[in-house]
Amino acid sequence: EIVMTQSPATLSVSPGERATLSCRASQSVSNNLAWYQQKPGQAPRLLIYGASTRATGIPPRFSGSGSGTEFTLTISSLQSEDFAVYYCQQYNKWPPYTFGQGTKLEIK
Amino acid sequence: EVQLVESGGGLIQPGGSLRLSCVASGFTVSRSHMSWVRQAPGKGLEWVSVIYSGGITYYADSVRGRFSISRDNSKNTVFFQMNSLRAEDTAVYFCARGQGVSGSSAFDYWGQGTLVTVSS
Numbered sequence: 001e002i003v004m005t006q007s008p009a010t011l012s013v014s015p016g017e018r019a020t021l022s023c024r025a026s027q028s029v030s031n032n033l034a035w036y037q038q039k040p041g042q043a044p045r046l047l048i049y050g051a052s053t054r055a056t057g058i059p060p061r062f063s064g065s066g067s068g069t070e071f072t073l074t075i076s077s078l079q080s081e082d083f084a085v086y087y088c089q090q091y092n093k094w095p096p097y098t099f100g101q102g103t104k105l106e107i108k
Numbered sequence: 109e110v111q112l113v114e115s116g117g118g119l120i121q122p123g124g125s126l127r128l129s130c131v132a133s134g135f136t137v138s139r140s141h142m143s144w145v146r147q148a149p150g151k152g153l154e155w156v157s158v159i160y161s162g163g164i165t166y167y168a169d170s171v172r173g174r175f176s177i178s179r180d181n182s183k184n185t186v187f188f189q190m191n192s193l194r195a196e197d198t199a200v201y202f203c204a205r206g207q208g209v210s211g212s213s214a215f216d217y218w219g220q221g222t223l224v225t226v227s228s
Contacts, residue, residue: 034214036153043202043221044145044153049214087153091212095166097143097155 002026002090006100012108015078021103023071023088032092035064035073038102039084047086048073075105083107110134110217112203117222120193124226128188130203130219138181141206143215144188146199154199159186160211171197193226200224 003026013019023033031051036044046055048064051071061076075082088100116128130142143158156168157177165177176189186203200221207216 032212036215038153043218044204044215045218046207046214046216049207049216055214055216089153089214091214094211095155095158096168097158099153099155102152 001096002029002093002098004088004090004098004100006086006088006103008103009101010104010106012106013078014108015080017078017108019075019078019082019105021073021075021086021105023066023073023100025069025071025090027093028068029090029092031067032090033064033066033071034089034091035062036087036089037082037084038087044087078105080107110205112205112217112219114201114203114219114222116188117201117224119225119227121228122194122226124193125189125191126193126224128190128201128203128222128224130186130188132184132186132205135205136181137179137184137186139209141209141211141213142177142179142186143204143206144177144186145202145204145215145218146197147202147221148196148199151199156201157188158206158211161209190224193224195226198224198226 033051035048038044052064111133141160174192202221204215205217206213
């Protein structure tokens with residue numbers, strides 16, 4: 001099973017600033033990596049797939065990078081609606097599909 | 109418009125059974141791969157099962173032998189039969205669609221979730 005590790009667990013950033021979230025895989029997942037955003041009481045929403053491709057309707061301030069075992073989600077200028085929990089997920093070697101433990105992005 | 113609507117959750121005693129349903133609209137479940145993902149209270153996401161377009165199914169170790177995924181093509185619905193429920197199965201259960209025809213796909217649409225609480 002591929003283990004996904006996200007860092008940091010909590011990130012405090014001011015609105016308008018940049019946020020950088022990290023995700024590491026225990027073995028290579030190529031570019032088969034997705035990022036999801038989840039707000040309280042809601043389902044996860046797909047943000048990024050293929051490590052760097054934005055899903056439909058996702059604003060360009062969200063960007064993903066990386067391949068192999070190291071990945072980054074960057075939010076260039078935080079808006080109030082961006083404060084949420086973010087999960088990475090690998091879908092390269094399955095089953096199981098595995099998620100990171102999440103990074104909570106909170107307002108500083 | 110793609111939509112997934114889950115139902116069937118509730119309060120159940122340990123050892124009991126529940127069947128969850130996920131009704132899909134805007135696409136055909138038999139041509140997609142459909143997963144169930146759960147989230148225990150205050151915890152992260154855990155994939156638990158998938159049914160591929162060809163009908164092949166897989167399960168997480170934590171539920172294998174107790175839970176079963178299936179679909180009814182005529183109703184465009186995916187089911188999740190949960191038997192021998194344990195307290196640690198308490199979670200919100202989401203159904204989610206794989207975005208491509210291959211199993212190597214992200215989950216592009218999710219239902220709103222249904223809460224399963226296992227407690228005496």
